[in-house]
Structure formats: C-alpha cells, structure tokens
Amino acid sequence: MSVLLVALWSPAICMAQKPVRLIKIEVVGSKRVTQEQVIATSQLQIGQPVDSSLVDAAAERLMQSGLFKTLSYRLRTDHDEAIVIFTIEEAAKNLPVVFENFVWFADDEIAHAIRQDVPFFDGTAPQGGTTTNKIAAALQRLLDGKRIPGRVEFLPYADERVGRVELLFTVKGVKIPVCSVHFPGADAIPETNLIKASQQLIQSDYSKKDAAAFARYTLFPLYRRLGRLRATFQDPTVKLEPE
Known part of the structure; x- marks a missing residue:
C-alpha cells in the first residue's frame, strides 16, 4: 500500500500513475460544510478511475470555491483501488x-x-x-x-x-416599477394609512433592500409613536401585475 501526501499548490512530486478505481472519499476537519457538499463540489465520483492529476483538479475546485482556508489530500491506493482523504480548514x-x-x-x-x-x-x-x-x-x-x-x-x-x-x-x-403596496395583517394602524404613508415607493424601481429599509425607518416610527415597540414588518414579497 502506498501513501501520497500532496499539498494543493505544490508541483508534481512523482511520476504519473496508472488510474485506479475510486472506492471511497473521506473528509477530515469539516464543521459547517458537510462531507456530501465537499464531495459534490470536488466533482469526484465513486467508481471513476482517478490518478493524482484528477485529484489535484478536484482539490483546486474545492479551494476556488472560497469555502476553505487550507486544504490537502492523500491518495491512498491498494492494487487497483483508491481512497481520497481531504483534510480541510474552513474559511x-x-x-x-x-x-x-x-x-x-x-x-x-x-x-x-x-x-x-x-x-x-x-x-x-x-x-x-x-x-x-x-x-x-x-x-x-x-x-x-x-x-x-x-x-x-x-x-x-x-x-x-x-x-x-x-x-x-x-x-x-x-425597469421594475412598483404599482401598489399592501400591508396584510395591519391592525394598530389601518392599512389605508400605511399605504398613504408609502406613496413615495409608487413608481420607484423595486428594491428589496429599499422596501425593507423604508418599513424599518419610515413606517416603524409610526408604531413607535403609538407605543407599539414590538411591531414588526416581514420581508417584502412581490406579485407581478400584467402589463
């Protein structure tokens, strides 16, 4: 049984090997990212023929994802079978x-x-x-x-x-102009009053961030003046109107 330890960015350190069949992929050091996600991102598949150049390419794909601070791998072979072990440190x-x-x-x-x-x-x-x-x-x-x-x-x-x-x-x-606004679930302040207070949104280009900020910094103070400090606005949702 031979063990090959390869750093991702190092030059090749051995002669090209005959491809062997990949039977297992292991991931060491994962915390947020699951082993399944690492394998899918590497694009390696169990049963495919592999050699060090293919695993190099898989390791480079993993690093280019931005998910990892460091990554190394071992390609462990036994006769015509191989196991790849990725050791990662997440970014x-x-x-x-x-x-x-x-x-x-x-x-x-x-x-x-x-x-x-x-x-x-x-x-x-x-x-x-x-x-x-x-x-x-x-x-x-x-x-x-x-x-x-x-x-x-x-x-x-x-x-x-x-x-x-x-x-x-x-x-x-x-262009994505806002045609109308609605406030389902409004109670302390009638929906008609909220719509009136939101007229500056009408015909402006829709922006999820701008709509949420408008609710937070323009409409919420209306509730605050009524002592409704726990009032909340959900993230805005949109419905397309036929032209």
Whole structure:
C-alpha cells in the first residue's frame, strides 16, 4: 500500500500513475460544510478511475470555491483501488446572500438553479473564490431562459445600522416599477394609512433592500409613536401585475 501526501499548490512530486478505481472519499476537519457538499463540489465520483492529476483538479475546485482556508489530500491506493482523504480548514463564516429584485422567480426556483453549480448553497456564500461568479451565472441563465433583458451584478453590501454584511445580487438594465403596496395583517394602524404613508415607493424601481429599509425607518416610527415597540414588518414579497 502506498501513501501520497500532496499539498494543493505544490508541483508534481512523482511520476504519473496508472488510474485506479475510486472506492471511497473521506473528509477530515469539516464543521459547517458537510462531507456530501465537499464531495459534490470536488466533482469526484465513486467508481471513476482517478490518478493524482484528477485529484489535484478536484482539490483546486474545492479551494476556488472560497469555502476553505487550507486544504490537502492523500491518495491512498491498494492494487487497483483508491481512497481520497481531504483534510480541510474552513474559511471564515459565509455571508448571507440577498436577491434584490428577481421578481420573476420564487426563492425555491432560484435556489434550485444555483445548486446545479453550487451544491453547498444554503442561502449563504463565501465572499472569496469563484462561488459568487457561479451564483451570478446561474441567475443569468434564469433571466436568459425567460428572455428577460437584464444583467446580473453582485457586490458586498454593508448595512452599518444593523452591523451586517451581505452579498447583494441585483438585476440591472430592466425597469421594475412598483404599482401598489399592501400591508396584510395591519391592525394598530389601518392599512389605508400605511399605504398613504408609502406613496413615495409608487413608481420607484423595486428594491428589496429599499422596501425593507423604508418599513424599518419610515413606517416603524409610526408604531413607535403609538407605543407599539414590538411591531414588526416581514420581508417584502412581490406579485407581478400584467402589463
């Protein structure tokens, strides 16, 4: 039985090996990321023929995801069978992902499309690596599939008032005017009064962040003046109106 220890970025240190059949993949050091997510991101599959160059490529894909601070692997072979052992140190905590104005798609539809390229997507993503580019590409495919003439852009967004950094994905190049606003469940303040107080949103381009901020900083003070300090607004939802 031979043991090969390879650092991700090191040059090749042995002659090319004859491919052997992969029978098992082990992951050491995972905390937030599951073993299944590591394996899916590596794109290795049990039963496939592997050699050190293929595992090098898998390890590079893992590092490029931005999920890991360090990564090494061992390729352990016995006759014509192989076991790959990834030893990982996870990177800093992922950032929440916000889809700013993807009003044509349900959240589940967006998540499903992203997981085709990013198996570990759980509503968060690392800021570094290639993951954000893959998310943007998946979102762009959704737009193109419905012939929506927009382009996807993303950037880190820091809300200093709440001390939170998010990855904000936005559709640019298409108008999404707000036609009307509604407040189901309003009681202490009549819905008609809330609608009247929200007229500046009408005909503005829809923005999930702007709508949430408007509720927090413009509408909530109306409740505060009534002593309703526990009043809350849920995240805004949208419904497309026919043209």
